[in-house]
Amino acid sequence: MTLMNCILLASALMAIGVYGLATRKQAVAMLLSVELMANSANILFASFAHFRGGPTGQVFVLFALAITVAEVAVGLALVMLLYRRHGDTALDLASEARQ
């Protein structure tokens, strides 16, 4: 296990997350993709922490976890709103700003 491998893994996860974000229509599915991307960042933090030593990297992973949880909470609340407004969770519907 080398740092390079870890970074490559994180990159793959990030690319998959971008793919999901670009192709999924439902808001929840897009949130899932965002989670993937956040996870990829966490993996980077953790691996840097492992190879560098010291607790800082792990502390940052913890912070990132907390922020992700908050993001999911707010994101799901928005999804609820969207559903209530349009009867569907397809984010494409939420494009009024364009008109």
Place this chain on the structure above:
Amino acid sequence: MNFDFGFAIVAAVIVVSALFVVRAANLIHAVLWLGVTLLGTAALYAQLNAPFLAGVQVLTYVGGVVTLMIFGVMVTRRHDGIDVVAQTEGADRGFIFASALFVVLALVTWKSAPHVPNPAPVASSADIARALLGEYLIGFEVLSLLLLAAIVGAVVLVRRRDPEPAGEPSPAAAAVSEVNP
């Protein structure tokens, strides 16, 4: 350089389950596959000498976020008893961009060639606790405020506004229901 089977297996699990997350046709399946990815990540943390992180990952992500997601999917389902179809669109475009991103990131990684032969000494959970409540105390407290704000914000967002007369959907909802009866 000997081949690291443990890492290979964990990495394969993560990547494959992540692919299922973005490709699964059923939204519930996608959420469950995300659970697998997160578990894999927890395993990776364990391999990276971060057992505390692995525990937290399992607790908050697999226990909290995935459950929350499933709730989200359930609550926003239109019809009971039918699978929630996760629609996809523009797969080619997404693939091109995603692979381009991966290629570029890999290229950068390879070019900068971060080569650290010997892993540093392990940071124990006690070290992490000291850092959290010592060096990063302010960040820690601010984060708690952020969580509080997020929770309050989420509640405010989804709260029904009472003055809205029942049975009279907003014009947009009406338009949607005309299109999709």
Place this chain on the structure above:
Amino acid sequence: MSPVTLAIVATVAPAVAALLLLVLSPLRHRGAPAAWVTLLGSLVSLGAAVMLLVARLGGAPDARATIPWIEERGRAMAEIGILIDGVSLPMLIIVCLVALCVQVFSIAYMHDEPPRAFGRYFTLHALFLFSMNVVVVSPNLLQLFAGWELVGLTSYLLIGFYFAKPAAAQAAVKAFWMTKLADMGFLFGLLVLYVSTGGFEWTSAPSATVATWVTGLLFLAVVGKSAQFPLHIWLPDAMEGPTPVSALLHAATMVAAGVFLVVRADPLFALAPGTREVMLWVGSITAVFAALLALVQHDIKKVLAFSTCSQLGYMVAALGAGQAFAGFFHLGTHAFFKALLFLAAGSVIHAVHSNSLDDMGGLRKKLPLTTAAFVIGSLSLAGVPGFAGFFSKDLVLTSLEGKASWIPWAMLLGAAFLTAFYMGRLLIKAFWGELSERSSHAHEGNVAMTGPLVVLAIPSLASGFLGGWLATQSSAQYELHLGLTPVLASVMSLAGLGAAILVFRKGGQAPFTHVLEKLDTFSVVDRTWAGAYRIGLLGVASLAGWIDRYLIDGLINFTGWSALEGGSSARRLQTGLVRDYALLVTVGVLVLVLIGVLR
């Protein structure tokens, strides 16, 4: 007091008066006090000028004092100050004396004006005298230009004094436009001079080419200011102003500023024989052309106006012949007798309440003093031997003798005949013959009116004898010799007078009156300018309008249009779909990373 102090006092006194009247509006609105302030200013000016003259007669040298003006990087771009020498001192005295006479005359002539207008009139007079003094004492061309423009402004204001009268307002605007058009020449001439020599001195000697350019441009301004053909058309119209104004500005002093400029800038003109050739011809043509038109005028002031054009033509021709002194001398004598003539005409108009020659007749019985003044002025203007005009005109004609072409000389001789002829016509029509109905009620004005006439009559008679002294002052050659030209000139003037008596005594008409009247009413030059205005200026204006509307505005509109179009095409980029934005963010990251890697 030192000469410099005196010169400054002479220049600034009218400015103090003008400033006082401008600032203290109650004083101005009261009328009569304004006149006294102005008169005091002029009197101080004249007194200082006379003291300067006395000092000079006592052997005082030229006085010059300047202070730097518009300093830039430690170097003065120009200087401002005074220069008192053999040219500016006589001019200063002429200007102050004539101005004082005219102002005194105005007290009586403008008596019936409401106090406010009366005060305004004298304020402008004080301002004019200051402006003219600035021109006269200026040590370089830049200050001269400043005074020149000030003079143009006061001229505009005074021509349009009766601004409620449409004709006067139009005449003022016309005079302003014509002279401004010409003044562009002055401005560009100054620019050329500054660029080529780095200064505004008339003594600086650039190359012949530069001198030709500068003098050519300056001469354009002279043509405008001194009412030379074909820019002369504003001067007859300027007679819409009060008659004393015509006497001071449009006969004696202001229109002579052009001649004064050439006399000043003589070293420059000496380097430009081409410009001088043009001047010679323009002056000669103007002298004859204006004299012919003077022959058929029925307005007494217009006769004098055309006569002024004609006499200025003499001066310009003399300058063109390279005899600056001859032009300057004629300027001096002309200032006196033309101011006298105009003031006498003012006296007549005041008595008859009409400008028209047809309303006059037999006035010599009613207005003996005015008649005497008018006769003296006329004879002087006609160049009858012994009178001031004779000496200067003789000098002008002599200076044309022996030039490459004899035609200008002959033209000016002819103009001399015509001058005597039209002045004879004027005299006979206005002062001799039957007493007309309006004339029968005429009576001489008070001493404020007759006094200036007497004062001005003296130099009109005698200033010709000062030629020798004036010549030594400006170190020019002057000798009265009995040659062919003086004799011919005398014969011409006497013949003109005689012919006038023969023709007009019986109420006859000049030969070719018909043709000339046609010429006058058809006013070829006027129409040409009006046409040029319509075709040229309006054409340019409409072209500019078109450019403004379609090119400039088009550019602006195109900017707006392209912003709108660009916006609506960029709008298509904004799909409102989150996944498209996600992709775009990815693209941005890719580009940034690639830049970082490949750099």
